[in-house]
Amino acid sequence: MSADVALVNATVATMEGHGYGLLEGASIGILDGIIDSVGPGRPQAADIVDLGGRLVTPGLIDAHTHLVFGGNRAREFELRLGGATYAELNESGGGIRSTVRATRAASTDDLVGDATRRLGWLVGNGATTVEVKTGYGLDVATELRMLEAIDRLRGGPADIHATLLAAHTVPHEYADDRAGYVQLVVEELIPSSVGLAQSVDVFVETIGFTAQEADQVLAAGVAAGLRASVHADQLTLGDGCHLAARYGARSADHLEHADAAAVEVLASSGTVPVLIPGASSFLDEPARPPVDLLRDHGLQIAVATDLNPGTSPTASLPLAMHLSCVRFGLTPLEALHGTTTAAAAALGLSDRGRVHEGQRADLAVWDVTHPSELSYWVGAPLCTTTFVAGAMTKELA
């Protein structure tokens, strides 16, 4: 059978098994957007692309982003570093509230435009699948507009996974009625998001939602057919991992303060830990996730950018991979699994993350000679192109 496209003369990191699964001088045949063949042969194809020995990896998967938001918080970053206290920042309208205000004020077109630009940054650095959360609307109209904005990113240069994170923080107007906000999420937002969102997420944290509140949200989300995901143990040890396990969550994210019991329940439930080194770096956070425990339990470990305006304005998965190595001690091999095989698992997707016959033809091409370089160079433009379901996002130079 003849392929539509054949990539020839490639070094392929298939990510099969626990290593890189390296093949040198290999070809990849693509038919109908699916990988049709991988190996030493040279497939027949209408379109032959000679990669000149360049590295091909699975397209990278960003399993945790807040890509859609109004404004940015660069000025707040400047004020904070200039010595403004948290109270002063709050008074000047800073913090997540400022992003909620800017997001509510932005038109859906503007939300889509800004997110498209940032999606281009991620794709330019090798991403082909990007999870995107809501959570800066915190009212029915704006959360649904965020879901609409996320939906409008589909058909672009990356496959999109939408997550309802209405339980990101309790909005100002519900400060004295937390139960009322949880009720709004459970009774209005979750039902309205079915068909638009694939997952439901909760920020389980002292400054977010209690275990009891999160339990209500996750129960309603899972009952509505959404996959659960949890922001767990970022700032303090809480019940996030236990809740994730209870609801068979696809992922538990952050984990800087997770303990052995938390890791054990993740292992028992098959929930994938997603590490967020960008936020750790941005916050200069001394606590580190329990990577050795995660390894001891044989867990797949995903790595994501957490691209967001407040704690991780991180536009590159290779940079997140680098930071996961220097801050959390992952190896470059683990970091690349973290944005391919493990990230696919963190999104509950089995059709991508490896270069293998039958997988989606989501691929990234890199101007390096060995995949360890992806986590090594810092801020270098190494990705020369990506393929999403077999379609090239930019021409090879």
Added chain:
Amino acid sequence: MSADVALVNATVATMEGHGYGLLEGASIGILDGIIDSVGPGRPQAADIVDLGGRLVTPGLIDAHTHLVFGGNRAREFELRLGGATYAELNESGGGIRSTVRATRAASTDDLVGDATRRLGWLVGNGATTVEVKTGYGLDVATELRMLEAIDRLRGGPADIHATLLAAHTVPHEYADDRAGYVQLVVEELIPSSVGLAQSVDVFVETIGFTAQEADQVLAAGVAAGLRASVHADQLTLGDGCHLAARYGARSADHLEHADAAAVEVLASSGTVPVLIPGASSFLDEPARPPVDLLRDHGLQIAVATDLNPGTSPTASLPLAMHLSCVRFGLTPLEALHGTTTAAAAALGLSDRGRVHEGQRADLAVWDVTHPSELSYWVGAPLCTTTFVAGAMTKELA
């Protein structure tokens, strides 16, 4: 008088004074590679470039790089994170010795080719002046070939400042004759580098050179007409800053372990501290340079990438600026002075670093609305083009 080029409709961060020196809706006239006018008027010019409100800053200046080297150390990075001990890495030929071996083995053409690629990374992220050190040859032939390679980078997309760092480490073959190596540097390398190098540098450190050895090198270098620069107090507190002051060094670099006395001598000698957040991040180094002391003494603080294969494979000044904020507590304003006005001072250059009449027309154009964003976004491709002495390095989209 009519300009050659006029950039119109720009937001300009002139970096005049202690602030950003922001001008909105401004124009910049360029004549014979020099800034001829800056302000609200619209100069007559043969070539008008409408920036559509984009931000213009002085072209960024990287005051500390090791851009020229053979090979890379990505595999060593992988081995180290996989748990290999320092002894095992050494046995497997790792560490700086591996870069020395690869640099000696590389042809000058290959050294130039690899460095040109990495220079493109820096320029793509806004750099227009780049300092480049030798120090991976450590014999007369290879140190001079490194200077030749650096010289061949001139006339490219950035202005180049060459620094002889023959005193980077004692080469293997002189392990039992340190004095012999210092003598080689003083009597052969320094005299041979006159006319090719602008500066002489020494790594003053327990694993580098003693104060006494460094004193000999700096004395010889300064006597030969080179400007002094010193790697000081990176891993331990030493005499680097005191030596820098004694020789009127243009810069003292790293300073993680500098104390109050070290800062005082820098202030008294007008030596510019150059901070290296990329190496701090790569090594996950808990010690931080004494930024408050530097501020208290009114010192200009420069920020550089230290682009090198062993401890800072950092390809972007905005990323170094970001890391200087989150790790060292600089403000985005200080970080931008760190790569413009202070970096120019660190290289002893008074003709660049500000957007001002009479300065070189070295400029960077950015797709942001406020200069604080340059230190805020992490790994985003914000630079749309640069001008070096008035010549555009890539067309504006």
